Amino acid sequence: MKDKYIFRTGVLLIFLFMFTSLFLGMDTCLAQEMGEAEILEDSLAQPPAPPTNVVAKDAPNDNGHALLVTWTLSADDGVGRNNVVSYQILRSDSPEGEFEVRGLVPAGENIFSDEGAKEKEDANYFPPHKDFYYKVRARSDGIFSDSEVSAPAQAYGQWYHTGKTPVLFAVIIFSTFALVFITVARKGKELYIRPLAGIEAVDEAIGRATEMGKPILYILGLGSADMIATIASFTILSRVSKKTAEYQTPILIPCCDPIVMAVAQETVRAAYLEAGRPDDYKQENIYYLTSMQFAYVAGVNGIMIREKPATNFYLGKFYAESLLLAETGSLAGSIQISGTDEIAQIPFFVAATDYTLIGEELYAASAYLGREPVLLGTLKGQDWAKALVMIFLILGALAATFHFQWFLNLLKVQL
């Protein structure tokens, strides 16, 4: 009985203790929450300390239409009253003038790039070589405090982009290789270039057209005259048209770009002149069709079916039309030689044409066929540059594996 009494008293005491603790705890929490709220209210009511040391300077490595603004964070950003929400960056063309808002960054950040347009007509035009003054506003909830006005700063363009130094070195190395090999080739030394199946077939394909008495169709692709693939194709066209001039085989070149057409006409005219048959040159065989991709395909497909060319060349820049052209040429029974540097289209050419020059083989083909010292030397220079790239690749992979960061930084290019 006594034990039971002691047990009941103990349970009662425990409950009493828990109940009291709960109330005391609540009181403490309440007091704490009320205290924090008071502090928060107090901190929101007061403006944050202003940012200091606002400095504006020209943004590096640009075209002269941006300034970089930095500042020291407000004393209430993350510490102190901890009530900074964001920073507003304001600009004026005089220290006493009206400041306009140029940007907003969140609390904790202390840098802003004030960029504008280079066109005078643009509403956001940023004039270079003109003094601008900045101040930074630390913002809290509806209240703010401004920094001192910065010293004036002007934006100006840089002639040299320091982030692209590796590109400069790469250009110098590549150019040196190319110049050395061009000089060697000019001295008459034989430079070896491995045979390319597609190019070996060119003479055979032209011969076939001559035997069959049918024309050759040469498609320069959809690229403009400034594209590397089109330029490489012009060199191959020169060689092909020289052969067609010698064999007196007609060559048809429907173009989709007027400038490409003009260059193709000049190339073929020069080749016929070199072959000693300027009178056989027919300008009307090199003509403009249309610049619209699938309309061009419709036109060329019609030519393939009606003229039944013995050989089709597709060399240059090709897009979605590649398979449509190659498939029709295959149905028409032509020998087809293709080449492009457009990676997505090479599979179609591989599947539907007899010979394909894959990517860089197209550039190599122009040197291989032309046999000119400049082209041969450049190709050799490219090969040596590639060898260097391969060495870098292996060293780089090892450096990445063993965490040699300094080596990896060598190839960092700012785009």
Next chain:
Amino acid sequence: MSTNLGVWIAAFLTLGIMSFLYKDNPIYKFCEAVFVGVSAGYWFVTEYFTVFLPKVWDNVETAINVLQAEGRMDWFHWSYLLGGILGVLMLLRLVPKIGWISRWPLAVIVGTTSGLWLINYLVSNAMVQVRQTIIPLYVAGNLNASIGNIIIVVGTFCGLIYFFFSKEHKGVFGGAAKVGIWFIMITFGASFGYTVMSRMSLLIARMDFLVGTWLGLLK
């Protein structure tokens, strides 16, 4: 079935172009001629309003106005004038006796842009690509990543060997080049499949137009 005349014309032209699958025929020839002619005309008008007027005419006019008003021009005004003059020189192709002058603007276009492309290609096709391929061959605790990285490095290295033209593909070098072309062909196979699927969606869109928009059979 649609009652819109434009839809009927589009359906006729679509079927006319598709009739090429059977064989060359007068309807295809007609549709081809319409397609080529209309697109060439459309292109001319587009070029006139989006290139010639804003980029040549307006800028040359501004340059001349500035010259008349201020007696001097900024460098960019001169560049507009130079562009305009080169454009006129191109037209000299139409005069056989002095047609050779048109080679000058062609030389400017090809030469200038080749120089510009050199830098772009060097950065995007060489430097950035090499930088992306420099990856660790061993990733601690991740076998899949390690194997993947080794495949990327070996594939790129052997691919580069395939495109090395100064040496015949024989012996070890030839073996590495063969590995390179295997990598390239596997990539092409994947690309082929992917592109075929996207072409199927184009065909489906055309069928949707014929069966749905034109015939109204799809609800």
